[in-house]
Amino acid sequence: xxxxxxxxxxxxxxxxxxxxxxxxxxxxxxxxxxxxxxxxxxxxxxxxxxxxxxxxxxxxxxxxxxxxxxxx
Amino acid sequence: xxxxxxxxxxxxxxxxxxxxxxxxxxxxxxxxxxxxxxxxxxxxxxxxxxxxxxxxxxxxxxxxxxxxxxxxxxxxxxxxxxxxxxxxxxxxxxxxxxxxxxxxxxxxxxxxxxxxxxxxxxxxxxxxxxxxxxxxxxxxxxxxxxxxxxxxxxxxxxxxxxxxxxxxxxxxxxxxxxxxxxxxxxxxxxxxxxxxxxxxxxxxxxxxxxxxxxxxxxxxxxxxxxxxxxxxxxxxxxxxxxxxxxxxxxxxxxxxxxxxxxxxxxxxxxxxxxxxxxxxxxxxxxxxxxxxxxxxxxxxxxxxxxxxxxxxxxxxxxxxxxxxxxxxxxxxxxxxxxxxxxxxxxxxxxxxxxxxxxxxxxxxxxxxxxxxxxxxxxxxxxxxxxxxxxxxxxxxxxxxxxxxxxxxxxxxxxxxxxxxxxxxxxxxxxxx
Numbered sequence: 055x056x057x058x059x060x061x062x063x064x065x066x067x068x069x070x071x072x073x074x075x076x077x078x079x080x081x082x083x084x085x086x087x088x089x090x091x092x093x094x095x096x097x098x099x100x101x102x103x104x105x106x107x108x109x110x111x112x113x114x115x116x117x118x119x120x121x122x123x124x125x126x
Numbered sequence: 127x128x129x130x131x132x133x134x135x136x137x138x139x140x141x142x143x144x145x146x147x148x149x150x151x152x153x154x155x156x157x158x159x160x161x162x163x164x165x166x167x168x169x170x171x172x173x174x175x176x177x178x179x180x181x182x183x184x185x186x187x188x189x190x191x192x193x194x195x196x197x198x199x200x201x202x203x204x205x206x207x208x209x210x211x212x213x214x215x216x217x218x219x220x221x222x223x224x225x226x227x228x229x230x231x232x233x234x235x236x237x238x239x240x241x242x243x244x245x246x247x248x249x250x251x252x253x254x255x256x257x258x259x260x261x262x263x264x265x266x267x268x269x270x271x272x273x274x275x276x277x278x279x280x281x282x283x284x285x286x287x288x289x290x291x292x293x294x295x296x297x298x299x300x301x302x303x304x305x306x307x308x309x310x311x312x313x314x315x316x317x318x319x320x321x322x323x324x325x326x327x328x329x330x331x332x333x334x335x336x337x338x339x340x341x342x343x344x345x346x347x348x349x350x351x352x353x354x355x356x357x358x359x360x361x362x363x364x365x366x367x368x369x370x371x372x373x374x375x376x377x378x379x380x381x382x383x384x385x386x387x388x389x390x391x392x393x394x395x396x397x398x399x400x401x402x403x404x405x406x407x408x409x410x411x412x413x414x415x416x417x418x419x420x421x422x423x424x425x426x427x428x429x430x431x432x433x434x435x436x437x438x439x440x441x442x443x444x445x446x447x448x449x450x451x452x453x454x455x456x457x458x459x460x461x462x463x464x465x466x467x468x469x470x471x472x473x474x475x476x477x478x479x480x481x482x483x484x485x486x487x488x489x490x491x492x493x494x495x496x497x498x499x500x501x502x503x504x505x506x507x508x509x510x511x512x513x514x515x516x517x518x519x520x521x522x523x524x525x526x527x528x529x530x531x532x533x534x535x536x537x538x539x540x541x542x543x544x545x546x547x548x549x550x551x552x553x554x555x556x557x558x
Binding site for chain 1: 309310462463464465468469472496499503504505
């Protein structure tokens with residue numbers, strides 16, 4: 055697992071997140087759920103082969119809480 | 127004279143107090159300090175010189191985080207829109223009284239600092255935030271009546287009496303929309319805050335020091351304190367000391383000396399809570415020589431945070447004290463973010479089970495697991511601070527934890543509570 059890379063990073067707005075858990079279904083490689091159903095994100099840059107899956111998870115978040123931040 | 131990193135630069139007995147001089151009325155204040163020092167800082171070059179002076183002075187924020195104030199000023203001043211300044215005097219930390227003491231005994235130093243900070247960043251409005259129902263707003267209005275010539279427009283803002291209402295983004299939310307609950311970031315208030323303008327939010331003690339730097343210069347400022355935390359510091363010392371209260375000390379002073387400033391222990395001490403309710407438990411007497419400062423990169427247990435220190439008698443139970451405070455902090459959650467809304471009550475229930483002999487074989491691991499997943503996942507740092515307090519209690523009172531989990535009766539539970547909590551009657555339930 056490398057912390058380096060230039061891919062985007064997952065981020066969540068913790069106020070709008072209501073623990074639907076879709077992100078963990080769609081991107082289990084980078085999203086785990088805590089015991090209350092809220093996402094614990096791996097904040098490392100995403101590898102290229104997961105970016106499309108991540109975009110899908112972002113688009114499918116029912117409360118639009120999940121987002122991708124560019125790596126600066 | 128050169129300051130070393132962790133010792134006062136000089137014997138500070140003759141140099142203090144700087145803030146708590148007792149000049150609460152404007153005439154006495156002006157007699158001591160002279161007119162508001164705007165003349166040396168006129169024009170764009172003057173403003174830049176003022177910001178550089180604060181940077182050179184090395185002033186750190188006194189609201190808890192210890193961030194370098196000069197860097198914050200420079201960031202806000204560089205924004206495109208006209209910034210605003212917020213002076214944070216809410217002091218919702220139950221173990222702290224230093225801000226209300228400062229507002230009462232040196233209000234004009236705070237107001238001078240806020241006006242100078244506004245000048246430095248190019249703001250023309252200052253919001254003075256204080257808890258409602260405390261009388262501070264009314265007193266500030268009276269002082270402002272005497273300051274019609276100040277180069278800023280003042281707005282005294284009474285804020286709901288909730289623990290997290292004084293958090294930076296919660297103040298921005300309250301000033302914009304009337305709801306004192308934290309906001310998700312980005313943007314941070316220094317980027318886009320009140321009315322989407324760059325917003326400088328500083329604790330009132332920070333602003334008072336800023337005024338002193340403008341009056342006396344950065345080198346004068348650095349004659350007290352440590353290299354990484356210059357200037358004097360207000361600390362609130364509570365618990366088992368003879369003379370609890372607010373004291374002005376030099377950063378770098380040891381924990382033991384700060385307890386002595388409050389008259390020393392009234393009975394043998396077992397531990398001290400350093401840095402308030404987001405702080406760290408340290409064992410006594412082992413930690414008595416620890417030098418304390420606002421430098422957040424210092425070793426664990428040496429960070430003053432918002433300046434609150436509570437001395438715990440050896441006969442008290444640090445776990446029970448922590449459990450009680452955690453219950454309060456869990457109830458003070460704004461209930462916006464899952465990890466805080468659900469996580470803090472879950473950890474509070476684990477701690478209560480430990481204290482009251484209801485723990486099961488899984489309690490210890492469950493506590494450790496929960497403590498590991500909550501921090502960093504809220505919009506604000508409320509869950510992080512609460513979790514840090516519990517984690518430090520489990521470290522400092524590890525032997526007590528073993529005894530509790532093994533089912534021994536804790537005699538500390540019969541002691542009077544030491545960590546102060548506010549009277550619920552004096553607190554607000556609402557956020558507006």
